[in-house]
Amino acid sequence: MLQENLQQLKNRALDEIKKAGDLNQLRDLEIRYLGRKGELTKILRTVGELPAKERGRAGDLANQVKQALASEIGRVKKSFGEKGEGGVGEKEWIDVTASKMKDGFGHLNPVSTVQYELEDVFSSMGFMVLDGPELESDYYNFEALNIPSWHPARDMQDTFYVEGENLLMRTQTSAMQVRAMEKYGAPLRAIVPGRCFRNEATDARHEHTFYQLEGFMIDKNISFANLKAVLEVTAQKLYGKDTRVRLRPKYFPFVEPGVNGEVTCFLCKGKGCRLCKNTGWLEIFGAGMIHPNVLRAGGINPEKWSGFAFGFGLTRLAMLKYGIDDVRLFCGGDIRFLGQF
């Protein structure tokens, strides 16, 4: 009898709760069934009057009904909170698709970003980060690098000379090699990122001002195999683990042997595409074993020490990385360009 009553009450109450139109109705229902004088409360009170052996079962059942109603009221109440009129949802509502005029954030030049990425790679391998004068002497930029004044290799580089004797805008960050050797001696591990200059007319592919990163390592028993490994690690850091490096002979007077380093094109993974001109390879590095004359110029005994050096164009890396097709943008100061990085 009691059980039947309970069941009926449960069904009726649940039905009414579901149909409740607003929070007020819900509150009324809560009082009517679960309040101190509520219908269910009344029934619960009668449980004590039952014979002892029925008491337990009836009590359990009554409690189950109570929980079911309470949980349903909670659920409906919450749903009112989200969408119901007069609920929290109403007071708190905002248009989340609208936004105020952006203050935005600032941007680093993409070359700086690429440079810092590489500085971190090389610092982690124990390389110092050096810089040097952009207005350099003929001695450090050429002579000390085994490029005497008559050398045809000077043709490769159109140089900005400045007034004063034997002064020029450095054409390569390699100019820091001998300065670093003089200052730190051997062993030595350093990179030199920085600005370089070539006296040439500008167009989408040529800029008289560009950035390079030079690196060198001098120690006992440094070999060509070591150079290859460091170039591979660098390329893989830049372009992913599958990247391969290909070396080809290339003449630089300050290294012997001298090579050109290419990496598998990151866009087509070496299959050949527009970026790599269908070769599958992108030319990235110049490198080699430091020429004994250069070591000597830096006061380092080539019988005792050997070293490798490499260099690459940071500007070129940034162009490749971001698909930039006009080199003039880097030094152009246009915020529509810079704001993309």
Added chain:
Amino acid sequence: MKLSLNWLKDFVSIPKNVTPEALASKLMLATTEIEGMEKRGEVLDKLVVGFVKTREKHPNADRLSVTKVDIGGGKILNIVCGAPNVAAGQKVVVALPGVTLPNGLTLERREVRGIVSEGMICSEDEIGLGPSHSGILVLNPAAKIGAKVSTILPTKDVIYEIDNKSLSHRSDLWGHYGMAREVAAILGQKFKVYKVGKVSKIKKGGPNLEIKVQNKKLCPRYIGAVVENIKIGPSPAWLAARLESVGVRSINNIVDITNYVMLEFGQPLHAFDFEKVEAEERGKKRGKTREIIVREAKNGESIVTIDGVQRKLDSTMLVIADALKPVAIAGVMGGATSEIDDKTTSIILESANFDFISVRKTSMRLGLRTEASIRFEKGLDPNFAEFGMSRALELIAKIIPEAKVNGKIIDVKNFKLNQGPIKLSFDYLNKKIGEIIPSAKVLSILKDLGFEAKKAGGVLSVKIPTWRATKDIGIADDLVEEIVRIYGYENISSRMPEANMAAPEENLPRKVERVIKNILARGLRMTEVYNHSFAEEKVLRKFGFNPAEHIKLKNSINKNLTHLRQSLIPGLVVNMAENQYFSEKVRIFEMGKIFFRRPGELKKDGQGKERLPQQDESLAGMILKKGNETPFYEAKEVVAAILDAMHIKYGFEIWQKDTPLWANPARTARIVAGGKTLGIVTELAPAVQQSFGVRHRVGVFGINLLNLVELYSENIIYRPIPKYPAIELDLALIVLRKTIWDDVAKNIFETEKGLVKEVKLFDVYEGRGMEPGKKSLAFRIVYRSDERTLKLEEAKKIEEKIIQKLNQKFGAKLRA
């Protein structure tokens, strides 16, 4: 430089399984940069020999002909032809519809002025065999009708385009002969060595030649010969075709022969017209003896070179002269007066060697680079001169059979090459490469490249071949390269270096620069620009800079780049002017080097007596926002944020006298820290702003990074967090417009030193509702005791005192 595969094959046989592509790739990996590859004559397989049966004038066009052409198999085509030389009875090259010619044209059957044309009769250039477009190519009458043209014109070739720069150290590779040796070494094929031939036809008693080399250092070798009975005429087709295949225009038989020899051995030759070389006395010009004198030019001498340009010579230049005057600039270009022409009957043939530095300097001084000079300046083997003379005489004998060498060939030589031997130990080699290359392989590589290597124990004694001994190979490391490049870089396994672990020494300036850049970009919403290190004189003047105090560029090819910058400001102003059209607010900064005339700290060379000009890393930024009339404060805020982040104590001082001309003198503050001027905060002077068309006020800051780095410290000492609560009270006072906030703040602090902890200005107002000449300052004072909880009444009392004091000092009144 262009290389012909057919020509290479004169000296090395290339196995069938090595495709032209594979050869290019092997050369790329072992020797030189290849910029392009072009297959010539492929189309010849698709063209057929035709026989012109009839030719009639086109009824509707004066210049066209209508022909019937038999192409074999009973097929007779109707072809409209525009060439003036087409005639019945000719064997011609016919392209049928569907064939694509090298120029990209795909043929189709079409009507030409009302008459159907079923193909095309081709000219030389249309099928990629040469430059001639003067008419159709007429074949040998023996050609079989209907045959593929490729069977009778064996002109299929592959032309490689070599990057000259990649050969700047290899004088031996400037001709097909040397390159063939490389190919042989790479492919492991036999190289056909050229042997100097005997000159057969020598006539005696003819005109005589004397060679006087006055400067033996600059002319290590001069070989000269007189050749008579020359008949100048067009070259045979094979010779012209070869030259043209590598992009050299055929001129006449003698010029072509000299060019051919140069392209083969890399040895430039020159031919003088014997009759035009003057003997000692003008009257005896037709006398039998001619003198060739190799000497320095005399100051004031000049020569008209064969390109028709008059060139002034000086004593640094080496010339070839006759008894009276220079007739050629040694190793660069011949003179016009002794140039051979159609009437030339005897020549003086020169095959010489000149000092590479001298040729290079002369060529640079004259601004004249020639095929000859670019070869000589690489340092040619003097032995090539002998090859050159021998080969040229062979070709003359072949092409002009009646020609005869007169008298003997004169060879004046004064050279000694350092052929080593170089000692190279296997230990050194293997250590340098980081891999053990089998000694047999090492020996065979050296041998293939022409080195003579003798092995004694673990050491090789290597004799350098003459063609590598001029300056290319001199030390053991050079041999290492030779071995490893032929062995193959791809065959070297990479291995990371083994070195003692060491933390890299910190470069503090760079570190600080990077921290600041990140604060500026990420925290302060500033965008980093790079501007050029150069300045333009005109612009410098606009900023009130004196160009004479700036370092000048000597040889800039851009007339806008005249000086080196001494300030980042001009570049940034230009950026502002350009960017204002794209955005209502622009916040940019630059960090970069500026250059001064005074000597700095870095030494100029290994001696260290002289110093490089001073060059400092500088930082500057600019801020513009439409409607903001005091962007000064925004710039100041940026500076304060940087210095706060760096934990540097600083202050701003009013800067009135001697402000930079580009700065607004009424709105300029000096940034001071550690007793030094660290930089400037200002606004752009209205005149400068206007002259660059910048529409809004621009806040500016500039910081000397060197001084900042000196002050930068990472020593931060913790201060305990206050135990007792603070009381914050706001005040708004009306003061005279020119009252200085720093003075006000100082007075507030001094009123109750221990308890006033902070004074923060949050608003300055003048304008509507404010008495003219007055302004309102609104600020917050933080009161706190370090020993107890301060009561509100106490704070109020202090505030009362402050108001009184400010009233006394500044006439400040509470704002109602």
